[in-house]
């Protein structure tokens with residue numbers, strides 16, 4: 001038709017196929033909202049025979065009506081559909097190729113509330129509170145009278161009011177378990193107050209069968225169920241099974257929303273269907289109205305599942321597996337988890353002492369030979385010490401494209417090297433098996449018993465303590481202490497290096513303007529090391545990459561300036577470093593603008 005463009009309209013899918021898929025994805029006995037029900041043609045209201053192959057939810061009587069209606073449907077259409085399998089439950093599948101950064105969904109919250117254990121926060125605006133103002137109805141601290149009587153706060157306020165015993169929160173600024181039944185109560189309240197929202201939430205996976213008999217279920221039984229039944233006297237209103245189902249749904253599906261001064265929970269309908277993968281292909285953010293915005297992090301192919309990471313991404317395979325098993329009740333079989341090297345990210349790998357010692361001895365021998373041969377030649381070359389020497393070393397390694405730029409010649413360098421999967425790295429042979437042995441990729445020697453787990457947890461504990469109030473010196477000392485034990489890209493190091501990258505430029509005495517060229521190079525090296533891992537475990541659009549790229553830009557920009565000023569770089573060299581800084585900044589802007 002003249003003037004109409006529907007060349008990019010999705011293919012047509014026979015209605016029968018869509019109905020079968022909907023039946024498959026109809027779990028928990030509920031028909032998901034977005035699946036075809038009674039389908040009429042969007043153009044003429046006749047019985048539909050096909051559906052739009054983009055979203056699989058919009059029906060037409062025939063292809064010509066689909067093409068005619070495409071411009072109208074386009075804004076509502078989406079590039080994914082819901083699928084289902086016995087292993088995964090429901091999941092999302094791309095119905096066409098999707099470009100990195102493309103919007104996949106903008107999901108509004110079905111419900112929000114405090115985390116089960118949280119510092120005291122206002123139950124209306126979620127800002128931290130100090131107890132100066134308390135709700136006249138229920139006694140919970142709020143930030144002001146404006147927050148009293150808000151719709152969000154009403155369910156728990158009413159339940160407490162009705163019980164006749166107001167709450168008294170007396171400890172502030174630290175985690176408090178008095179908040180654990182608030183969000184469950186808000187969900188339960190929907191059963192009477194908003195059946196539509198209630199039904200939407202009830203279609204979400206609760207993992208009830210798997211939770212049954214677990215420690216988590218036992219604890220919640222003693223706390224949340226007890227408070228609701230005995231303290232609030234709502235036993236007749238909410239039976240134990242429904243409270244447990246709500247708790248299971250919250251555990252399995254609630255997203256943590258990080259606000260400027262606190263963290264809360266949000267329940268979302270579509271985004272809950274994202275499948276887990278330790279290398280996700282989507283990126284999540286929250287907009288100002290706390291809608292969950294999901295974009296493709298990398299290019300996604302038609303037929304690929306849309307995935308998100310449910311657990312800490314910078315963590316060892318054992319940590320991720322344990323977290324997913326105990327809180328989401330599944331064993332992750334993703335490519336990262338099943339590969340002993342984690343796709344060469346090496347975030348769980350230890351260092352083989354035997355191989356490292358051998359390599360060090362060889363390196364020493366070679367160095368002595370070279371020094372013996374070169375004696376008399378080097379001496380005349382006026383070995384420049386200090387900054388200039390170091391700058392020269394780094395420039396040389398940069399020119400050679402070395403991945404170990406700026407690192408010492410030590411085989412225990414903190415830089416990422418030997419990442420081709422053959423280095424002296426001790427990895428788990430079968431990462432999904434709890435009894436798997438650990439072996440060195442180089443010499444094949446096995447590691448004794450539970451040593452990897454034990455040493456990792458000792459270092460992890462130390463790292464967590466350090467992260468509470470870290471300093472540059474402490475982070476450097478930590479890396480120095482553990483570098484002979486772990487791969488330089490071990491998750492513990494990546495986390496500490498992430499902190500360190502930011503401290504170089506922000507800690508008192510380490511202001512970005514005041515950093516020496518050596519310190520700027522150190523910051524740059526650390527960025528390169530963290531980015532190597534980030535590119536594998538959080539590729540494309542990711543907060544981790546965005547944040548490090550910004551620090552890399554800063555390091556390069558100030559390095560160019562500092563080197564030029566001390567005469568350590570020519571104009572051409574300075575221009576090249578500045579161009580690298582610009583490239584990092586451009587990529588940072590691309591990543592963070594999504």
Ligand SMILES: C[S@@+](CC[C@H](N)C(=O)[O-])C[C@H]1O[C@@H](n2cnc3c(N)ncnc32)[C@H](O)[C@@H]1O
Pocket residue numbers: 027087088089090091203204205207252253272273274275276277328329330331332333
């Ligand atoms: C947030 S829900 C995802 C939607 C869910 N599949 C459904 O049908 O409602 C999380 C649950 O989905 C399943 N799941 C998600 N990703 C998985 C994966 N990679 N492997 C196995 N099960 C997975 C697990 O049962 C998990 O507890």
